[in-house]
Amino acid sequence: MQPSSLAFKDRARAAMADPQLQHSLDLLKHGWQAGRTRAAAALPEFEALRDEGRNIKDHVLGHLDLYLEAFEARVVEAGGHVHWARDAAEARRITLDICRDVGARSVTKSKSMIAEEIGLNEFLEVNGIDRVETDLGEYIIQLANEPPSHIIGPAIHKTIAEISELFQKNHGGERITEPAALVAEARRVMRQRYLDADVGITGANFLVAETGSIVTVTNEGNAELTHGLPRTHIAIASIEKIVPRLLDAFTLLRLLARSATGQDFSAYTTLLTGPKRPDDRDGPENFHVVLVDNGRSAMLGTALQEMLRCIRCGACMNHCPVYLATGGHAYGWVYPGPMGSVLTPGFIGIEKAHLLPNASTFCGKCEEVCPVRIPLPKLMRHWREVQFDQKLTPTTARWGLGLWAAMARRPALYRFATGTAIRLLGLWAGRRGAFARLPLAGGWTGGRDLPAPQGRTFMAQWTRRKNR
Amino acid sequence: MSTSRDVVLGRIRNGLQRTDMEETLAVRRVGHTLASAEPNLVPARGSGDLEERIATFTGMARAVLTDVRRIAAWHELPALVGQYLREHNLPQKLVMAPDEALDRAGWDSQPLLRIRRDTAADADTTGVTLAEAGVAETGTLCLASSDRRPTLLAFFPETSIVVLPAADVVASYEEALERYSARHDAPPRSINFVTGPSRTGDIGQKLELGAHGPRRLLVVLIDEA
Numbered sequence: 006m007q008p009s010s011l012a013f014k015d016r017a018r019a020a021m022a023d024p025q026l027q028h029s030l031d032l033l034k035h036g037w038q039a040g041r042t043r044a045a046a047a048l049p050e051f052e053a054l055r056d057e058g059r060n061i062k063d064h065v066l067g068h069l070d071l072y073l074e075a076f077e078a079r080v081v082e083a084g085g086h087v088h089w090a091r092d093a094a095e096a097r098r099i100t101l102d103i104c105r106d107v108g109a110r111s112v113t114k115s116k117s118m119i120a121e122e123i124g125l126n127e128f129l130e131v132n133g134i135d136r137v138e139t140d141l142g143e144y145i146i147q148l149a150n151e152p153p154s155h156i157i158g159p160a161i162h163k164t165i166a167e168i169s170e171l172f173q174k175n176h177g178g179e180r181i182t183e184p185a186a187l188v189a190e191a192r193r194v195m196r197q198r199y200l201d202a203d204v205g206i207t208g209a210n211f212l213v214a215e216t217g218s219i220v221t222v223t224n225e226g227n228a229e230l231t232h233g234l235p236r237t238h239i240a241i242a243s244i245e246k247i248v249p250r251l252l253d254a255f256t257l258l259r260l261l262a263r264s265a266t267g268q269d270f271s272a273y274t275t276l277l278t279g280p281k282r283p284d285d286r287d288g289p290e291n292f293h294v295v296l297v298d299n300g301r302s303a304m305l306g307t308a309l310q311e312m313l314r315c316i317r318c319g320a321c322m323n324h325c326p327v328y329l330a331t332g333g334h335a336y337g338w339v340y341p342g343p344m345g346s347v348l349t350p351g352f353i354g355i356e357k358a359h360l361l362p363n364a365s366t367f368c369g370k371c372e373e374v375c376p377v378r379i380p381l382p383k384l385m386r387h388w389r390e391v392q393f394d395q396k397l398t399p400t401t402a403r404w405g406l407g408l409w410a411a412m413a414r415r416p417a418l419y420r421f422a423t424g425t426a427i428r429l430l431g432l433w434a435g436r437r438g439a440f441a442r443l444p445l446a447g448g449w450t451g452g453r454d455l456p457a458p459q460g461r462t463f464m465a466q467w468t469r470r471k472n473r
Numbered sequence: 474m475s476t477s478r479d480v481v482l483g484r485i486r487n488g489l490q491r492t493d494m495e496e497t498l499a500v501r502r503v504g505h506t507l508a509s510a511e512p513n514l515v516p517a518r519g520s521g522d523l524e525e526r527i528a529t530f531t532g533m534a535r536a537v538l539t540d541v542r543r544i545a546a547w548h549e550l551p552a553l554v555g556q557y558l559r560e561h562n563l564p565q566k567l568v569m570a571p572d573e574a575l576d577r578a579g580w581d582s583q584p585l586l587r588i589r590r591d592t593a594a595d596a597d598t599t600g601v602t603l604a605e606a607g608v609a610e611t612g613t614l615c616l617a618s619s620d621r622r623p624t625l626l627a628f629f630p631e632t633s634i635v636v637l638p639a640a641d642v643v644a645s646y647e648e649a650l651e652r653y654s655a656r657h658d659a660p661p662r663s664i665n666f667v668t669g670p671s672r673t674g675d676i677g678q679k680l681e682l683g684a685h686g687p688r689r690l691l692v693v694l695i696d697e698a
């Protein structure tokens with residue numbers, strides 16, 4: 006996927022003027038955001054589990070090389086293969102080579118953010134491998150030829166009407182509009198693809214060093230059919246997905262679904278260890294794990310190391326006022342929301358993504374909900390400092406950073422300012438001077454434009470106080 | 474020329490910057506952690522005596538739309554399955570795990586039921602298998618693959634029936650795996666934790682069942698040991 010994060014402001018404006026997208030984002034608040042609140046409240050141990058989750062991840066990152074070596078040894082013992090990829094190009098090449106080795110024509114693939122990150126989809130297509138996405142959301146955006154807009158629900162921006170149209174165009178037949186019938190239709194079409202597939206490609210939510218297992222988590226059961234039916238299974242995972250023991254995976258699994266969708270546990274959590282055993286009646290004969298670095302190792306020992314704790318739950322975006330106003334496509338690359346604003350500059354270069362760390366109200370909500378307690382606002386500020394040093398910051402954002410630095414020295418004032426959208430408005434209203442929709446006030450609709458704040462901004466107030 | 478493996482591991486070591494002393498300690502720490510069975514925090518929710526665990530399991534499983542029924546004895550199983558299929562207007566046809574534990578139910582009592590013993594194929598409408606354990610904490614089934622318990626039975630057919638001996642309802646995922654490791658020497662190819670039927674929210678963020686895996690999930694708890 007070609008990054009286009011520099012177009013953030015224009016895309017954000019367009020997104021906020023799109024009533025259908027705004028409707029989908031509203032649903033997210035009532036659905037997953039509210040769900041997380043309920044699930045966290047229903048489990049007395051939730052906060053303590055978050056501490057443990059953070060500690061497990063920190064421990065792993067401090068011993069990453071050793072756990073990866075242990076994992077590799079166990080996979081090989083179980084009869085599987087481990088491949089190491091320095092970067093995206095190598096990971097794509099390895100995956101294609103395995104497909105070619107087994108003479109694959111048709112591939113099923115279950116949703117994997119690392120596959121998006123390394124641009125695997127287009128690469129397989131260009132190289133003549135017929136690929137179908139098995140996660141329903143991912144399938145929808147495959148048909149629409151669009152990138153995902155959310156790491157958990159890649160098609161949350163698509164309306165039922167749009168999906169209905171896509172299905173009719175691609176599957177033929179009558180126009181179906183009922184969600185249940187659309188799901189049944191996808192199920193029918195996908196069946197044959199599962200049976201025809203020579204290779205199944207999945208991601209992995211966790212890699213377990215103790216046993217050489219990989220863990221997949223889905224609600225649809227598509228991962229199980231993706232890795233359970235073809236003769237060859239390729240799991241692609243970035244190196245930081247590793248945990249020491251199965252017991253540690255459970256701690257993180259208890260956090261994952263609750264943080265992501267508000268479920269206590271996802272419908273399907275599967276631990277896979279090696280290929281089909283000699284007497285087994287199903288399962289793949291070949292089991293490959295592709296371990297991908299692609300910039301992770303460079304984050305170790307830097308301010309960004311903490312970002313490697315991320316378990317890709319999506320809670321930070323579900324709770325982010327900016328994401329909930331703009332949707333995921335505005336961010337212009339694979340990872341949206343606060344986690345994307347921290348990851349994207351590292352992966353595609355700060356000069357191509359310098360607007361993202363500024364797309365924040367610094368309200369702190371993301372850090373509040375992050376199951377592994379990643380200090381996302383601090384990490385966004387880290388990028389702002391880097392870009393400030395590199396003089397990449399557009400004038401409006403430089404102004405914003407000056408404001409932040411000033412405020413950070415005055416905690417009371419900082420607390421006063423965070424949780425409001427005023428700076429965001431000042432930044433974004435930009436040339437137009439009027440705002441289509443106030444991100445933090447759900448009651449405002451496209452019908453009424455709000456004037457951008459003028460004059461008495463926090464900056465102005467602060468200056469007056471300082472001069473007093 | 475160094476391999477990609479060496480490069481990646483080298484970069485990691487470079488980032489971590491461990492001294493020789495720290496290196497020795499790190500190796501020891503990792504060895505210790507991997508060998509340790511010390512549990513992490515396990516939520517109290519699933520604990521209690523067997524009846525309490527069964528009650529929690531049943532409540533949690535029903536909350537995620539699993540159908541849970543309880544019978545006293547194995548010989549009641551075939552009639553219950555036949556009845557369930559009729560309730561849902563499903564063909565009297567099963568693909569069943571080739572596990573002798575299921576034989577004791579005496580399937581001849583339901584002459585109308587056509588039963589195939591293998592893994593599931595495309596034409597199979599209902600799959601029957603056995604759970605290794607049930608996890609009270611979240612109403613989750615723990616299934617383990619083997620030659621007698623093929624994985625696809627619980628994933629490919631549209632209706633999934635899972636038999637769970639009541640005594641195998643445990644508090645946590647950890648205990649479920651402990652049960653397995655007490656009975657077997659090595660991990661199986663696949664362990665599936667199943668919490669409700671297949672579901673998706675990908676169409677307009679509305680909950681729909683049966684996306685790829687089963688649309689219906691029936692758990693039959695059997696008291697008889």
Ligand code: SF4
Nearest residue numbers: 315316318319321375
């Ligand atoms: S940064 Fe935290 S909240 Fe965001 S996706 Fe990662 S783990 Fe979840």
